[in-house]
Amino acid sequence: MGRIWRWFWRRLDLWLVLLLLLFLLQAEGPPPGALSTRLDRFTADLRFNFWSWEAEALAGKLAHWLVQPQRYMSEADRTAFVRDYAAQIEQIWSLQRQIETIYADPAVADPDVQAADLRQALEELRARMAWRQPVFEAIIEEQVSVALADEGLDILGQPFPPVGARFTPLPYALIVSPRERIETIYSQHLQHGLDAAQQTAIESRIDETFDVSSYVTAIGGLSAWPAMMLEHSYLPWVMEVAAHEWTHHYLYLHPLGWRYDRSQEARTINETTASIVGKEVGRAVVARYYPDLLPPEETATPQQPQEPPAFDFRREMHLTRVEVDRLLAEGRIEEAEAYMEARRLFFWENGYRLRKLNQAYFAFHGSYADEPGAAGEDPVGPAVQRLRAQSASLRAFLTRIDAITSLAELEAMLAEAP
Numbered sequence: 001m002g003r004i005w006r007w008f009w010r011r012l013d014l015w016l017v018l019l020l021l022l023f024l025l026q027a028e029g030p031p032p033g034a035l036s037t038r039l040d041r042f043t044a045d046l047r048f049n050f051w052s053w054e055a056e057a058l059a060g061k062l063a064h065w066l067v068q069p070q071r072y073m074s075e076a077d078r079t080a081f082v083r084d085y086a087a088q089i090e091q092i093w094s095l096q097r098q099i100e101t102i103y104a105d106p107a108v109a110d111p112d113v114q115a116a117d118l119r120q121a122l123e124e125l126r127a128r129m130a131w132r133q134p135v136f137e138a139i140i141e142e143q144v145s146v147a148l149a150d151e152g153l154d155i156l157g158q159p160f161p162p163v164g165a166r167f168t169p170l171p172y173a174l175i176v177s178p179r180e181r182i183e184t185i186y187s188q189h190l191q192h193g194l195d196a197a198q199q200t201a202i203e204s205r206i207d208e209t210f211d212v213s214s215y216v217t218a219i220g221g222l223s224a225w226p227a228m229m230l231e232h233s234y235l236p237w238v239m240e241v242a243a244h245e246w247t248h249h250y251l252y253l254h255p256l257g258w259r260y261d262r263s264q265e266a267r268t269i270n271e272t273t274a275s276i277v278g279k280e281v282g283r284a285v286v287a288r289y290y291p292d293l294l295p296p297e298e299t300a301t302p303q304q305p306q307e308p309p310a311f312d313f314r315r316e317m318h319l320t321r322v323e324v325d326r327l328l329a330e331g332r333i334e335e336a337e338a339y340m341e342a343r344r345l346f347f348w349e350n351g352y353r354l355r356k357l358n359q360a361y362f363a364f365h366g367s368y369a370d371e372p373g374a375a376g377e378d379p380v381g382p383a384v385q386r387l388r389a390q391s392a393s394l395r396a397f398l399t400r401i402d403a404i405t406s407l408a409e410l411e412a413m414l415a416e417a418p
Contacts (some may be wrong), residue, residue: 013219020140036185038210039206047188047189048192049117054225057166060122061164061226063134064135068171069135070142078134081135086234088129089233091125092125092129093233095121095125099118102115103115124296137165137166140165141162143288144165144239144242144243145158146161147243147284148246148303151281153395159246161246164246166226167229167230168228168229169192170218170229170285172190172219173189173190173219175364176214179211179364182328182362184266184360184364186409189222194216200356202216203356213358213360214358215356215358220241221241221244223249223252229242236286237283238284240281241284243282244274248274251274255404256402256405262405265405266405268367268380269407276388276397281394313350313373318373318375322358322377324359325376325377328359339356340357340359343357345381362374366378383411
């Protein structure tokens with residue numbers, strides 16, 4: 001009986017979070033003639049079914065919590081388990097690439113026959129990994145939780161909200177921006193598995209129907225609970241994304257998270273904050289458990305002079321955004337759109353296969369403003385970075401920024417610093 005009560009109290013925080021999220025879903029709907037309402041009708045048959053996904057994911061998490069086999073593994077065994085699982089993900093990718101090559105090769109007369117052994121090997125590997133996935137996820141959750149607790153982001157030794165991760169096929173994100181400025185005015189999550197032709201067709205119909213700029217893109221993670229994460233073998237990236245999505249869960253309980261969809265400034269503050277926390281915590285996890293995988297730390301002043309890269313994507317994207325902002329500010333919408341298409345071709349010629357470069361692209365990617373690039377000269381990202389630099393710890397940074405919802409509030413907070 002004592003064990004049951006201990007289990008209950010450990011999981012009480014999770015049920016409280018889920019109940020709060022359920023209440024937050026209740027909101028007054030927009031008027032029927034609003035653009036968002038019309039776009040909701042347009043995307044009705046394309047939307048990702050979150051309710052079905054949540055039911056399945058939570059059932060799987062609950063079943064695993066009742067057993068928790070990782071609790072009986074040593075720390076060394078847990079680390080070895082994660083490494084082995086990541087290596088198997090890499091094997092899956094290799095098999096998938098080989099199968100795709102066979103089907104794309106015009107010299108192959110019967111790809112079904114030639115790829116049969118590879119497809120069987122892929123199916124068998126997937127079956128062997130299925131029972132191991134919950135253990136893999138649980139170990140990652142616990143390792144990220146330890147790093148968060150080390151930063152003081154815990155209550156009685158456990159982060160709140162709890163860390164949750166689920167590796168799953170991800171939905172696609174639809175972003176809609178006005179043509180005359182760069183701002184997310186509508187976003188929706190669409191069914192996963194959309195190919196390039198389907199993405200382009202959706203964008204074309206929306207743009208022509210509503211005279212807006214739209215963009216459909218794959219994503220690397222999504223802050224449902226548990227967080228939806230792309231299956232990936234590179235552990236530094238996995239840990240960073242898990243911590244990034246936890247930060248969104250944390251912010252959902254504070255004013256900054258509540259305002260995520262209300263303004264572009266709040267969205268950029270939110271995403272930049274999550275990116276900063278994700279990188280710091282993710283790096284701490286790798287340093288503790290997988291030190292041989294720790295990427296070199298970036299420095300502002302390298303020890304040795306370095307040749308600039310042949311093509312600097314971030315610099316070129318930054319320059320592109322600055323010019324687009326200038327053209328749009330002058331009301332030269334068609335010229336800005338022609339310029340973006342020319343720059344897309346320029347990026348393509350330099351090895352960056354951008355399918356679309358438009359206002360909605362910048363509205364989406366410009367929200368992640370912890371590094372130079374699609375944000376251009378938007379002052380929000382640098383201001384968030386300055387606040388982090390002025391904060392003594394990650395905990396201090398989060399507690400200062402979680403109630404900030406605009407650039408004006410952010411600048412006022414910075415002005416108060418000694």
